[in-house]
Amino acid sequence: xxxxxxxxxxxxxxxxxxxxxxxxxxxxxxxxxxxxxxxxxxxxxxxxxxxxxxxxxxxxxxxxxxxxxxxxxxxxxxxxxxxxxxxxxxxxxxxxxxxxxxxxxxxxxxxxxxxxxxxxxxxxxxxxxxxxxxxxxxxxxxxxxxxxxxxxxxxxxxxxxxxxxxxxxxxxxxxxxxxxxxxxxxxxxxxxxxxxxxxxxxxxxxxxxxxxxxxxxxxxxxxxxxxxxxxxxxxxxxxxxxxxxxxxxxxxxxxxxxxxxxxxxxxxxxxxxxxxxxxxxxxxx
Amino acid sequence: xxxxxxxxxxxxxxxxxxxxxxxxxxxxxxxxxxxxxxxxxxxxxxxxxxxxxxxxxxxxxxxxxxxxxxxxxxxxxxxxxxxxxxxxxxxxxxxxxxxxxxxxxxxxxxxxxxxxxxxxxxxxxxxxxxxxxxxxxxxxxxxxxxxxxxxxxxxxxxxxxxxxxxxxxxxxxxxxxxxxxxxxxxxxxxxxxxxxxxxxxxxxxxxxxxxxxxxxxxxxxxxxxxxxxxxxxxxxxxxxxxxxxxxxxxxxxxxxxxxxxxxxxxxxxxxxxxxxxxxxxxxxxxxxxxxxxxxxxxxxxxxxxxxxxxxxxxxxxxxxxxxxxxxxxxxxxxxxxxxxxxxxxxxxxxxxxxxxxxxxxxxxxxxxxxxxxxxxxxxxxxxxxxxxxxxxxxxxxxxxxxxxxxxxxxxxxxxxxxxxxxxxxxxxxxxxxxxxxxxxxxxxxxxxxxxxxxxxxxxxxxxxxxxxxxxxxxxxxxxxxxxxxxxxxxxxxxxxxxxxxxxxxxxxxxxxxxxxxxxxxxxxxxxxxxxxxxxxxxxxxxxxxxxxxxxxxxxxxxxxxxxxxxxxxxxxxxx
Numbered sequence: 074x075x076x077x078x079x080x081x082x083x084x085x086x087x088x089x090x091x092x093x094x095x096x097x098x099x100x101x102x103x104x105x106x107x108x109x110x111x112x113x114x115x116x117x118x119x120x121x122x123x124x125x126x127x128x129x130x131x132x133x134x135x136x137x138x139x140x141x142x143x144x145x146x147x148x149x150x151x152x153x154x155x156x157x158x159x160x161x162x163x164x165x166x167x168x169x170x171x172x173x174x175x176x177x178x179x180x181x182x183x184x185x186x187x188x189x190x191x192x193x194x195x196x197x198x199x200x201x202x203x204x205x206x207x208x209x210x211x212x213x214x215x216x217x218x219x220x221x222x223x224x225x226x227x228x229x230x231x232x233x234x235x236x237x238x239x240x241x242x243x244x245x246x247x248x249x250x251x252x253x254x255x256x257x258x259x260x261x262x263x264x265x266x267x268x269x270x271x272x273x274x275x276x277x278x279x280x281x282x283x284x285x286x287x288x289x290x291x292x293x294x295x296x297x298x299x300x301x302x303x304x305x306x307x308x309x310x311x312x313x314x315x316x317x318x319x320x321x322x323x324x325x326x327x328x329x330x331x332x333x334x335x336x337x338x339x340x341x342x343x344x345x346x347x348x349x350x351x352x353x354x355x356x357x358x
Numbered sequence: 359x360x361x362x363x364x365x366x367x368x369x370x371x372x373x374x375x376x377x378x379x380x381x382x383x384x385x386x387x388x389x390x391x392x393x394x395x396x397x398x399x400x401x402x403x404x405x406x407x408x409x410x411x412x413x414x415x416x417x418x419x420x421x422x423x424x425x426x427x428x429x430x431x432x433x434x435x436x437x438x439x440x441x442x443x444x445x446x447x448x449x450x451x452x453x454x455x456x457x458x459x460x461x462x463x464x465x466x467x468x469x470x471x472x473x474x475x476x477x478x479x480x481x482x483x484x485x486x487x488x489x490x491x492x493x494x495x496x497x498x499x500x501x502x503x504x505x506x507x508x509x510x511x512x513x514x515x516x517x518x519x520x521x522x523x524x525x526x527x528x529x530x531x532x533x534x535x536x537x538x539x540x541x542x543x544x545x546x547x548x549x550x551x552x553x554x555x556x557x558x559x560x561x562x563x564x565x566x567x568x569x570x571x572x573x574x575x576x577x578x579x580x581x582x583x584x585x586x587x588x589x590x591x592x593x594x595x596x597x598x599x600x601x602x603x604x605x606x607x608x609x610x611x612x613x614x615x616x617x618x619x620x621x622x623x624x625x626x627x628x629x630x631x632x633x634x635x636x637x638x639x640x641x642x643x644x645x646x647x648x649x650x651x652x653x654x655x656x657x658x659x660x661x662x663x664x665x666x667x668x669x670x671x672x673x674x675x676x677x678x679x680x681x682x683x684x685x686x687x688x689x690x691x692x693x694x695x696x697x698x699x700x701x702x703x704x705x706x707x708x709x710x711x712x713x714x715x716x717x718x719x720x721x722x723x724x725x726x727x728x729x730x731x732x733x734x735x736x737x738x739x740x741x742x743x744x745x746x747x748x749x750x751x752x753x754x755x756x757x758x759x760x761x762x763x764x765x766x767x768x769x770x771x772x773x774x775x776x777x778x779x780x781x782x783x784x785x786x787x788x789x790x791x792x793x794x795x796x797x798x799x800x801x802x803x804x805x806x807x808x809x810x811x812x813x814x815x816x817x818x819x820x821x822x823x824x825x826x827x828x829x830x831x832x833x834x835x836x837x838x839x840x841x842x843x844x845x846x847x848x849x850x851x852x853x854x855x856x857x858x859x860x861x862x863x864x865x866x867x868x869x870x871x872x873x874x875x876x877x878x879x880x881x882x883x884x885x886x887x888x889x890x891x892x893x894x895x896x897x898x899x900x901x902x903x904x905x906x907x908x909x910x911x912x913x914x915x916x917x918x919x920x921x922x923x924x925x926x927x928x929x930x931x932x933x
Binding site: 096137209217276 | 563661
């Protein structure tokens with residue numbers, strides 16, 4: 074009798090606990106393609122895909138970034154930041170033409186790695202904002218994190234007024250207009266990326282895993298105005314304030330094919346690091 | 359100071375005064391600090407951080423008064439040592455752990471942080487491995503209750519530690535669990551205390567709000583998943599003990615838990631482990647088997663690394679070596695997504711005076727363990743409306759070469775040959791799937807032979823010398839390694855140690871790496887010297903030397919442990 078009663082003490086809490094289960098029988102619904110973002114000025118999102126040519130799980134993350142871009146269109150800007158020496162440094166022996174390239178932007182890649190504590194790959198920064206208390210997001214969380222910010226109203230209207238390139242240099246004028254008052258210090262960064270760099274990559278999903286002709290997307294080459302950019306808003310700014318940032322004759326460092334390049338401009342809060350607005354302009358639309 | 363910390367301190371000061379005016383208060387604690395100054399060392403690829411110096415430190419303070427107890431741990435990472443922790447970054451200084459607990463009759467309540475485990479942890483284990491940088495402490499409430507002697511009930515609810523940024527950061531997911539255990543010998547007087555049967559059961563559920571989750575099918579179409587928000591797991595266990603036998607078995611089952619580690623499939627997970635040990639004077643025998651299938655269980659479905667926010671702990675069955683080469687080059691890690699593992703171990707002591715025992719006796723330990731992948735049949739995700747992923751059965755192992763994860767056959771002979779000399783001779787044969795275990799795709803199975811000689815010489819009652827000579831031979835991965843260790847102890851205060859790891863790959867002019875790529879052989883030494891001083895509850899140690907680099911991958915996510923060269927200072931203290 075005592076044993077039976079004792080068993081009840083154990084079984085009752087267990088039985089109550091079983092209520093806390095969600096059994097899903099139809100686990101998905103199809104996605105109806107992508108498309109352009111909403112009309113007007115809305116918040117775009119910067120996804121910094123931290124990656125490396127020796128990171129065997131990074132190609133899957135890059136594919137996830139492409140998938141999200143196919144859904145969100147131009148409202149999602151992707152920059153691939155090659156970082157962490159063990160994943161991104163050239164692989165010895167140098168000279169055998171296998172993983173010999175160095176795709177790390179210097180000093181921007183290491184600075185991002187250090188400042189945002191990138192200790193594993195693949196990892197992504199979505200507007201440099203934590204999602205579920207995590208800043209360095211695995212690619213599985215990128216979509217949800219992007220969804221929390223993309224298309225929201227924004228006071229920052231950012232655009233490339235002019236862009237020209239040739240002779241190994243690029244010149245541009247970036248403009249920033251405030252659609253409503255802004256407080257807090259904000260910097261503007263203009264970054265140079267190169268798309269479709271065909272080179273070696275280790276890929277766990279490939280047989281053999283060493284891929285000589287992998288298509289590297291959106292590779293960060295350098296910043297035009299320093300690792301952390303230049304001040305755009307100091308203290309506060311008022312509606313209608315318009316700022317102009319001209320850059321002339323900046324070298325296309327490490328670029329293999331200028332026609333595949335793009336400039337990415339973004340404004341971020343220097344206190345919180347949060348990217349508030351981002352804009353991309355391809356050299357060849 | 360954060361508001362919750364202020365509230366906690368107020369409670370910690372107030373409650374004992376209200377509850378136990380007569381009891382004697384006690385304060386205990388401990389402290390540990392590890393600091394390292396980094397040098398650049400191009401030969402091994404060591405790059406110092408911008409700060410040049412890293413420091414991990416923590417201190418526990420525990421206040422107890424009668425049935426009341428309160429404690430906290432202050433932690434500091436200014437900045438964290440390179441490669442630490444295993445998962446999310448730790449930085450800054452602050453409170454990493456705090457709790458109050460109270461015990462009244464058969465009820466014990468803990469509020470704040472706590473570590474807890476149900477059974478062997480197949481569905482719930484909250485624990486820390488401080489020097490690995492793994493800590494999934496719960497923050498919430500735990501209740502333990504003993505309604506009658508021999509019946510034990512536990513309940514927990516809370517969120518788990520994720521990282522550290524001037525204080526603990528927590529994961530989003532909520533973890534709830536109950537556990538019950540009945541000890542028959544305490545209930546039924548027909549059972550003696552030396553013969554016992556313990557049965558138990560647990561239920562654990564996690565909650566995380568749903569979110570947009572897109573997946574791409576092999577045919578390139580894209581799905582938006584409908585995610586379960588409440589995910590439950592249950593387990594049952596039985597443990598029989600007698601003076602010579604200990605037999606334990608536990609089974610666990612988890613419902614659909616799509617997450618980044620299992621490619622968002624909805625297949626239920628399950629695990630079963632069985633261990634049996636027999637021991638008598640001079641003889642010990644241990645047999646074990648387990649199988650895990652889709653048992654990653656983290657409180658956030660997209661936890662960044664396999665080290666973060668684990669709710670459960672899957673017990674490894676393979677032998678955990680302590681000698682440097684087998685422990686640091688080719689350690690096995692449980693594969694939660696699918697594994698079948700077996701282990702057998704025999705200890706025997708030849709008696710003093712026998713032919714093999716000699717004057718002082720001889721100990722021999724034989725161990726064999728193996729781990730294999732599950733034999734599974736993929737289900738086409740393009741057409742599978744339930745997104746099951748694959749079909750499999752527990753203990754149905756993939757017996758092919760590709761399915762072999764790990765084999766370890768080892769023998770250790772330990773013998774004292776005189777009043778002053780003792781030796782241990784070990785041989786290990788390893789087969790190691792570096793592709794699966796460390797995530798190095800395309801790399802062939804590593805076959806390694808390791809021989810280790812350990813010696814201990816006591817010069818007198820206060821001075822002793824311990825040394826190790828180790829050699830690892832393999833044609834795969836990084837080739838051959840040799841290690842020498844010497845530790846000179848001057849009791850009770852001082853010790854000196856020196857160690858060198860030598861990766862000489864081969865003595866030939868070229869090394870056929872992985873049996874297919876000729877490379878110029880590297881020959882590198884990794885020497886480390888140490889000196890230590892112990893007095894009372896304080897221990898000081900200084901090391902100087904090289905630490906080799908490595909990339910460790912688990913479950914598809916990799917972490918770099920960078921090469922380092924520099925000075926390390928460690929202090930530990932207890933009071």
